[in-house]
Amino acid sequence: xxxxxxxxxxxxxxxxxxxxxxxxxxxxxxxxxxxxxxxxxxxxxxxxxxxxxxxxxxxxxxxxxxxxxxxxxxxxxxxxxxxxxxxxxxxxxxxxxxxxxxxxxxxxxxxxxxxxxxxxxxxxxxxxxxxxxxxxxxxxxxxxxxxxxxxxxxxxxxxxxxxxxxxxxxxxxxxxxxxxxxxxxxxxxxxxxxxxxxxxxxxxxxxxxxxxxxxxxxxxxxxxxxxxxxxxxxxxxxxxxxxxxxxxxxxxxxxxxxxxxxxxxxxxxxxxxxxxxxxxxxxxxxxxxxxxxxxxxxxxxxxxxxxxxxxxxxxxxxxxxxxxxxxxxxxxxxxxxxxxxxxxxxxxxx
Numbered sequence: 001x002x003x004x005x006x007x008x009x010x011x012x013x014x015x016x017x018x019x020x021x022x023x024x025x026x027x028x029x030x031x032x033x034x035x036x037x038x039x040x041x042x043x044x045x046x047x048x049x050x051x052x053x054x055x056x057x058x059x060x061x062x063x064x065x066x067x068x069x070x071x072x073x074x075x076x077x078x079x080x081x082x083x084x085x086x087x088x089x090x091x092x093x094x095x096x097x098x099x100x101x102x103x104x105x106x107x108x109x110x111x112x113x114x115x116x117x118x119x120x121x122x123x124x125x126x127x128x129x130x131x132x133x134x135x136x137x138x139x140x141x142x143x144x145x146x147x148x149x150x151x152x153x154x155x156x157x158x159x160x161x162x163x164x165x166x167x168x169x170x171x172x173x174x175x176x177x178x179x180x181x182x183x184x185x186x187x188x189x190x191x192x193x194x195x196x197x198x199x200x201x202x203x204x205x206x207x208x209x210x211x212x213x214x215x216x217x218x219x220x221x222x223x224x225x226x227x228x229x230x231x232x233x234x235x236x237x238x239x240x241x242x243x244x245x246x247x248x249x250x251x252x253x254x255x256x257x258x259x260x261x262x263x264x265x266x267x268x269x270x271x272x273x274x275x276x277x278x279x280x281x282x283x284x285x286x287x288x289x290x291x292x293x294x295x296x297x298x299x300x301x302x303x304x305x306x307x308x309x310x311x312x313x314x315x316x317x318x319x320x321x322x323x324x325x326x327x328x329x330x331x332x333x334x335x336x337x338x339x340x341x342x343x344x345x346x347x348x349x350x
Contacts, residue, residue, distance in 0.1 A: 009316040010330060012344060085136045092175035094148065094168045101152035102145030102172070105132045111184040113339050114172050115144040118190030118213075119159070120255055122151030122248045126189050126321060127328050134332050138340045141181070145172055147192075149257075151248055157257045160218075160267035162191060166198040173206070185339035186282075189213060190295065190320065193286075194272065197303070200282040201275035208342075209279075210335050211286045213320050216299035218270045226259065234261045276306035283309040285338045287331055289318025311344045 085107040092100050103123055113135055115128045123144040132142045147165050148155025158164070173183050186206045188196035193214020200209050215221065223230060226240075233240060239260045246255035284307050288300035297314055304312040313334050318327035337343050 011314040092171060094171040098148045098154040100145050102143050105136050105142045107136050107139050107141045109139055109141045110182050112141045112143055112176050112181045113185030113187060114183060115142055116169060116188040116192035116195060118192050122146050125247055127332060131332050131335060134336045138336060140340050143172060143176060159259055159263040162194050162198055165195045169195060169199045187335060197275055201278040204279055204281045206282055208339050209282045209284045210338060211284060211303060213288050213292055213295055215295045216272045216302040218267050234264060273306055276303055280308055285311040287313045287334055289315050289320060289322060291317050292320045294320035
């Protein structure tokens, strides 16, 4: 049984509800569809059938992923499963006039979810294409884009400009609304997890917000990333050139940027408690890996404590980027369920 199934323990917490702990089991095919396969579903613009979910998940739920032949039979047996979606490159401008490049996955739905990448990443990084594919399976459109200075977008890369990126999210919302679309979901990973909380605190106009591994304690993580002497170095030199690996197409595998004293000041002075408390309308789902070595899962607990309408899912063994396919699957399943049906796996979304 264990050789055929991959178990991923998770914990689901909800305000005003008892703690629900359960083990989510994912039935895998001999040749499972991993991230590349999900992304290719978008590229081919062919909708795959949705995962088979039982109406009420028990304490030990099994989500079966059909084989290719089974998927084909399901597609033939239900008209809903024969739908297609379109993917296209789009652009819009932020408040500074910078050109923002994005990817729209359009199923024809009025509702759209915005998917945001983390620090130094891009619109096709993390699991954003796979998440877009899973949303499209449910008939839900999405937009993912490169923040300024990242990927294909204009602008200068900054380390701690979360408040500016909040306004880039606003530009994406206004771009979609100008087309008559309704933005009903917002997802942010890591740095953008903080960004979507800032957005909800200021605008509070998107029904469901998903914070994936966002940082709460911004005093933590600076010396761990840049070294114990970083503050002295910046006091003396004012800035520092930083290089790190990059998966952005055309980057040559490396990204070089400038860390400034202003970045560090912005980061150290950003206290998330008042922002989390300010959110009254948006319902927030926080998902965090319990093995996250970049941002500890205690930050997720802090968000959950401060948010008025909060759900929390902790994924045992998952790191910051949910690199294992089992962890990525759990992340995507919870996110898509929350955004499209108003439910958190294991309980009814209140």
